[in-house]
Amino acid sequence: MNSHVVPSLDRFIQRFMQQHETNRQPMQVEWEENWPSPCQQGQVDANGKIAWQPVKREDVADFSASEAALELPFHPDFKAFFARYWSANLPASAERGRLELLQVWNPDDFARLQQNLIGHVLMKRRLRHPETLFFAVTDDDDYILSLENQSGQVMLERVGVRPREILAQDLASFLDGLSP
Template sequence: MDQQTATALQAFTQRYCDAWQQRHGTSPRSEELYGVPSPCVTGTEEEAVFWQPQPFSLTPTLEAVERALDIVVQHPLQTYYTSQFAGDMPATFGERQLTLLQVWSQDDFRRVQENLIGHLVTQKRLKLSPTLFIGTLDSELDVISVCNLTGEVLLETLGTRNRTTLSASMASFLSHLDPLV
């Protein structure tokens, strides 16, 4: 486990939950996750779910991704995806608005790993260096990803070599995010 990443993710999640509570007077709320089972669910209302982060209860590894592509996933990425169950969290990084992707449940963890494998297979086919996504933007072609070789957080245009470094590390990136509630 990468303690810096775990601490930075936990701190951002707490900032997000606190900002939501301050603005709306409730736990974070999601309409997209309504009806999807998760240990995070604290209540429901009018086709929406309220949630709070919960400890990750599965084996904390992306072994399925590593095995499928015969790679070693860097510790910060392993930690990011296996530290907690939580809802996706909108945020800003500087002027950029993004959604920080999270694992919602045990079933979602399998789906996330399948999507990461598909992303890495496409990159391998296109002869691009391996990245794993951690966030989305409004543009469906752009994602926030982490280079599995350098650990840098990138703005990446899918299927191209267009990559812009946003931060030297995952912990630094998470520390500079502001909740968007």
């Protein structure tokens, strides 16, 4: 997949990993026996946590079933963003505040992402809003960050309301402006 999002996402993940290393913050999540991931590292500790780090996917993320179900080709930047890594969600800071970049933990999580996207796009159609594809959540549960599918612009979107605020002209520029 050839997208300018990939180098921007790689740079953000490098900054994220460096910050955790510099601050000696362990990257851990609650271990769930029935929810394994390629990004898990080592063994479960005494507190029931397991170390992880983003891992580049070896397989190709396939959105074709979702695109066919919606009769909507997804923006290439969106597909490249979710096709690059297996990872836990990634906390970040933007000019407007804290957010969490959504990522996929395992193949089942990828399937769940696609189901949620289908529901989101169908809701946007029902409301007669432009079709958007979400990729991040904010500290305020009423707001998400999404990619306007036709233009590729990054939007701050209040759930159920037509997105009005453009945060970046494209996803690569948005990712380049984030701090871990």
